[in-house]
Amino acid sequence: MARPTSMAARRELGEELRRLRGDRRGADVAAALGWSESKLSRIETARTGISDADLERLLHELGAQAGERWRELANRGRARVWWAPYRSSVAERYDEYVAFEAEATLMCEWEAQLVPGLLQTDEYAHAVIRAGADVRDEETLERRTALRMARQSVLSRDPAPRLCVVLDEAVLRRQVGGPGVLRRQLQRLHDASRRPGVEVLVLPFAAGSHAALTEAFVIFEFADRPPVVHSEDLIGGLLRTKEAEVEVYREAFADLRARALPPDETREFIALTGDELNWID
Numbered sequence: 001m002a003r004p005t006s007m008a009a010r011r012e013l014g015e016e017l018r019r020l021r022g023d024r025r026g027a028d029v030a031a032a033l034g035w036s037e038s039k040l041s042r043i044e045t046a047r048t049g050i051s052d053a054d055l056e057r058l059l060h061e062l063g064a065q066a067g068e069r070w071r072e073l074a075n076r077g078r079a080r081v082w083w084a085p086y087r088s089s090v091a092e093r094y095d096e097y098v099a100f101e102a103e104a105t106l107m108c109e110w111e112a113q114l115v116p117g118l119l120q121t122d123e124y125a126h127a128v129i130r131a132g133a134d135v136r137d138e139e140t141l142e143r144r145t146a147l148r149m150a151r152q153s154v155l156s157r158d159p160a161p162r163l164c165v166v167l168d169e170a171v172l173r174r175q176v177g178g179p180g181v182l183r184r185q186l187q188r189l190h191d192a193s194r195r196p197g198v199e200v201l202v203l204p205f206a207a208g209s210h211a212a213l214t215e216a217f218v219i220f221e222f223a224d225r226p227p228v229v230h231s232e233d234l235i236g237g238l239l240r241t242k243e244a245e246v247e248v249y250r251e252a253f254a255d256l257r258a259r260a261l262p263p264d265e266t267r268e269f270i271a272l273t274g275d276e277l278n279w280i281d
Helices: 006-021 026-033 037-044 052-061 068-077 084-089 094-103 122-130 138-156 169-173 179-192 243-259 263-276
Strands: 106-111 162-168 198-203 217-221 228-231 238-240
Touching: 006 037, 006 068, 006 094, 026 037, 026 052, 037 052, 052 068, 094 138, 094 217, 094 228, 106 243, 122 138, 122 179, 162 169, 162 243, 169 198, 169 263, 179 198, 179 263, 198 243, 198 263, 217 243, 228 243, 238 243
Parallel strands: 106 162, 162 198
Antiparallel strands: 106 217, 217 228, 228 238
């Protein structure tokens, strides 16, 4: 069996610790250990790792013993993740999003405004991030752009995840960074649509209303755990894990795919839109 990634190990350990805690209030357990409640919460929600000594104490308080599996998860959870050098420039919750990308076997993404980060050019990403309301300085801008470009390596891993993207026609027409930046971004999209394991579909304005008018989202599917949905907002997004909620998003994505142009027509549509910007395929 493959060893879990750092974030996956933290998540698995946190879930087990929450199960052991049962109906006991987190505040009471934390107080018994002389910890703040936020420390326990961060461990249980995979926001931080846990030392072997703290694990021993916590498990003892919960009436359990630290076996080898517990120690292995704690050790893996403390491992340095590849995006650690960029952490100071992004919100804490971004950790989980990048971890989901690293662990997913399939990502289904709906975007109504922007090209997804995994398919952006560096200049397009730079323009998108610069427009963010929480970007205050050039260093943050450059570090976030570098992180976004580094994330794209997930599509080259072995085995690579499958990526299915549905884009609203507005994405192809919004001149993020100006016509030249958009023209080169469309060329990147056109090329990406031919990449094995990557499906790019366009939902034209003519398709009318659909099941996902209110938000953009990504469905992460995994080989050995339930799927997760990430929906976008201005401060980082919301995670949905309940089976019934995830199913709503799956049905919405199925509706989008059914209404979108098929791959060959999508490529032609992207090329024609690029031609309007004086791009010749």
